[in-house]
Amino acid sequence: MKNKPVLWVNLALFALILLLAFGPALATFAAGGIANAAGCELNEGQVNPCVIAGADWGEFLYSLGMMFWFTFFTVPAALALAAFAIVGNLVWFIARKLRKKDS
Secondary structure, eight states: OTTHHHHHHHHHHHHHHHHHHHHHHHHHHHHHHHHHHHTOOOOSSSOOOOEETTEEOHHHHHHHHHGGGGHHHHHHHHHHHHHHHHHHHHHHHHHHHHHHHHO
């Protein structure tokens, strides 16, 4: 029962790492979905006009669409963070087991 908070902290940590890794890709997919729903063209070559509710959202959607390129940096960073988190949890777990054995 004592380990429940540790479990939730670890799950939250890994959820944040996943969000870091795939957040830019999710933003790109959201931009594509919004542009598709509005009947606009979205590509990486140029900013296309996209009028939604009387305002041009083309540049914003283009920026969101280009965020996919950040995944080349965020996925390796997230893998490194996950590796550090796993090693840290293993060290904590082993130390806790050794302390219980000594008691």
